[in-house]
Amino acid sequence: MLFSTENEQISLVSVSAKESFQTSHMESNPDSIDGLPPVSYFSDSPPLPIICTDVNVIPEHEKNELQQSISNLEGEISQLKLRQRLWDEKRREALNKIIDIKGSIRVFCRVRPFLLMDKRRIREPISAGSEKIVVKSAGTRKGFDFDKVFPQETSQEDVFAEVKPILRSALDGHNVCIFAHGQTGTGKTFTMDGTSEQPGIIPRALKELFCQASLDSSSYITFSMSMLEVYMGSLRDLLSPKPACRPHEAVTRCNLNIQTDPKGLVEIEGLTEVQIVDFAKARWWYNRGRRVRSTSWTNVNEASSRSHCLTRITMFRHGDASEAKREVGKLWMVDLGGSERLLKTGATGLTLDEGRAINLSLSALGDVIAALRRKRGHVPYRNSKLTQILKDSLGAGSKVLMLVHVSPCEEDVGETICSLSFAKRARAAECNRELSEDLKSHREKRVKELEEDMREAEEECHKLKNQIQKVDLLLCENRKLFSTTYGPLEDEKAPISPEEYLKEAVEMPRKLEKTSKGNVSNSLPRFMTSTAASRQRRSAAEREVVGKARSLRSVTRSSIQFTASQSMSYSDPQIKAILQNSNRKSRYAPEAADTLPAESPKCNVSESSKTRSKLVTSSDPNLRVTLGRHRRWMSDLI
Numbered sequence: 001m002l003f004s005t006e007n008e009q010i011s012l013v014s015v016s017a018k019e020s021f022q023t024s025h026m027e028s029n030p031d032s033i034d035g036l037p038p039v040s041y042f043s044d045s046p047p048l049p050i051i052c053t054d055v056n057v058i059p060e061h062e063k064n065e066l067q068q069s070i071s072n073l074e075g076e077i078s079q080l081k082l083r084q085r086l087w088d089e090k091r092r093e094a095l096n097k098i099i100d101i102k103g104s105i106r107v108f109c110r111v112r113p114f115l116l117m118d119k120r121r122i123r124e125p126i127s128a129g130s131e132k133i134v135v136k137s138a139g140t141r142k143g144f145d146f147d148k149v150f151p152q153e154t155s156q157e158d159v160f161a162e163v164k165p166i167l168r169s170a171l172d173g174h175n176v177c178i179f180a181h182g183q184t185g186t187g188k189t190f191t192m193d194g195t196s197e198q199p200g201i202i203p204r205a206l207k208e209l210f211c212q213a214s215l216d217s218s219s220y221i222t223f224s225m226s227m228l229e230v231y232m233g234s235l236r237d238l239l240s241p242k243p244a245c246r247p248h249e250a251v252t253r254c255n256l257n258i259q260t261d262p263k264g265l266v267e268i269e270g271l272t273e274v275q276i277v278d279f280a281k282a283r284w285w286y287n288r289g290r291r292v293r294s295t296s297w298t299n300v301n302e303a304s305s306r307s308h309c310l311t312r313i314t315m316f317r318h319g320d321a322s323e324a325k326r327e328v329g330k331l332w333m334v335d336l337g338g339s340e341r342l343l344k345t346g347a348t349g350l351t352l353d354e355g356r357a358i359n360l361s362l363s364a365l366g367d368v369i370a371a372l373r374r375k376r377g378h379v380p381y382r383n384s385k386l387t388q389i390l391k392d393s394l395g396a397g398s399k400v401l402m403l404v405h406v407s408p409c410e411e412d413v414g415e416t417i418c419s420l421s422f423a424k425r426a427r428a429a430e431c432n433r434e435l436s437e438d439l440k441s442h443r444e445k446r447v448k449e450l451e452e453d454m455r456e457a458e459e460e461c462h463k464l465k466n467q468i469q470k471v472d473l474l475l476c477e478n479r480k481l482f483s484t485t486y487g488p489l490e491d492e493k494a495p496i497s498p499e500e501y502l503k504e505a506v507e508m509p510r511k512l513e514k515t516s517k518g519n520v521s522n523s524l525p526r527f528m529t530s531t532a533a534s535r536q537r538r539s540a541a542e543r544e545v546v547g548k549a550r551s552l553r554s555v556t557r558s559s560i561q562f563t564a565s566q567s568m569s570y571s572d573p574q575i576k577a578i579l580q581n582s583n584r585k586s587r588y589a590p591e592a593a594d595t596l597p598a599e600s601p602k603c604n605v606s607e608s609s610k611t612r613s614k615l616v617t618s619s620d621p622n623l624r625v626t627l628g629r630h631r632r633w634m635s636d637l638i
């Protein structure tokens with residue numbers, strides 16, 4: 001029976017309740033209770049009015065009110081998110097302007113403290129100011145300007161504080177390179193890597209990236225890591241699953257190819273790329289790579305690095321799932337091999353060749369930076385492997401930080417001047433024009449203003465994040481209340497699968513045609529309506545698309561992790577978003593976490609072969625090609 005109005009419904013329920021009450025009372029309790037006369041509804045006196053409330057009946061207007069409040073909250077959240085995005089844009093803009101004012105290639109200098117084995121003289125040859133270094137030698141004084149000078153007593157923390165802003169830029173989707181350059185034994189590895197008590201830039205940067213990513217409320221960021229070494233002009237994969245081979249063997253066995261795609265993006269074929277979900281995992285992988293690096297003993301440094309060691313962190317910044325937008329930024333942290341006068345290091349044989357190779361690639365790097373600075377048409381990237389690898393991270397839109405290291409010792413003055421001259425060359429082009437004091441103070445003022453803007457934007461973003469969380473909580477409660485009372489909300493649809501999405505895309509023209517048949521088709525000229533042949537062609541195309549969707553779903557089910565170039569092969573933003581979501585889910589799934597070693601790499605043959613088979617069983621030919629071409633993934637390791 002249908003109840004037309006609320007009142008009718010209630011009165012009917014009241015009657016039935018009254019009837020049932022009367023029946024049950026008559027059946028179960030015909031006599032008095034505790035000697036009291038039973039209440040008779042059949043007496044002559046008129047019956048008392050019965051008030052019945054049925055808890056299951058909720059007035060219609062309450063349902064509407066709840067629905068309204070849900071949609072209001074949803075609207076509020078999207079408004080807040082929009083405001084948050086705008087503030088985030090402002091923050092990025094301010095940061096970019098700051099970096100542009102300060103210069104996209106910045107050069108710092110760090111002076112190493114005296115070591116126990118150093119011969120100390122009364123008069124030290126180097127005096128360091130905050131932005132200037134003066135070298136005194138053989139009665140001459142040479143001055144070198146820098147963006148920042150770190151004197152001997154500078155702590156690792158202070159150095160990192162100056163590096164931090166550039167990391168934010170990497171998180172915002174820019175390509176960033178941080179180099180440590182200098183003579184052998186001047187502290188490049190100490191600055192980049194550090195010790196367990198005094199961690200250097202790389203471990204601190206890894207920590208900072210995860211910290212910043214967790215605070216970022218407008219998007220979510222995922223990370224992957226690769227490490228390689230440029231040794232005697234060849235590339236070695238430092239995170240390779242193979243056992244750490246000896247340097248000279250590895251050169252031939254682990255050589256990798258550098259490819260540049262038509263867009264100018266650099267890809268290193270076969271380079272291992274591991275996904276890093278947290279700082280602990282990142283550190284584990286970093287330590288693993290470090291141990292494999294080629295070092296040898298020289299007269300100058302007991303554990304001299306004989307190669308350039310490159311650590312790459314790739315950042316995938318995903319916007320809202322609805323936006324399906326993704327930005328990829330690369331952060332390169334490079335511990336360059338020591339520049340050295342080969343005679344001084346006492347190098348012979350292989351070590352001598354290693355030194356020569358290091359020097360050649362360093363001068364190629366200097367040429368590239370100088371050409372970029374001078375904005376020359378031709379940039380000689382091809383002159384060394386190092387510059388080929390960094391090609392897409394050194395050019396326009398990228399940020400470069402060079403940390404030049406020098407020794408405080410008298411006997412190293414010649415080398416010190418060489419290193420400082422290298423730095424001067426890198427810095428010169430952008431600082432060609434010596435700035436007047438007025439201009440300098442104007443720039444400083446502008447930077448301060450922009451820093452203030454940035455802080456304000458960050459605060460606003462933080463406030464909005466908190467507000468969104470609160471409203472979201474309220475929304476969840478309301479949704480829960482609605483679904484428990486009235487059943488699922490109308491717009492609470494299950495997330496659309498790639499197959500459904502493509503099917504919908506295929507069906508859309510059909511639907512349109514159906515509508516047009518009814519309404520517009522007759523008004524179309526005959527040559528614009530579909531022929532039998534065109535219909536046949538279209539259904540063949542539809543079958544292909546649905547087939548693709550199926551294989552796509554099988555891919556997402558098998559939790560394959562996509563890299564930048566792989567996901568780019570799917571040009572549709574909605575599919576990308578779905579794939580990203582599925583990646584995200586699988587990453588946090590317990591079985592995905594298991595594939596990362598907790599403490600040390602454990603060889604689990606069945607596990608790894610299972611994963612490998614997943615990687616190759618995709619039925620999608622496009623995917624197979626990109627997977628085949630691409631880097632090995634963490635799941636493929638060991």
Ligand SMILES: Nc1ncnc2c1ncn2[C@@H]1O[C@H](COP(=O)(O)OP(=O)(O)OP(=O)(O)O)[C@@H](O)[C@H]1O
Nearest residue numbers: 112113184185186187188189190301304305337338
């Ligand atoms: N700022 C510093 N404070 C304390 N010790 C330092 C500092 N810089 C360097 N050292 C020490 O100097 C020694 C040489 O440093 P490191 O190995 O980092 O030099 P390097 O430039 O990387 O040399 P190479 O190019 O040969 O690899 C190490 O014992 C290191 O601990």
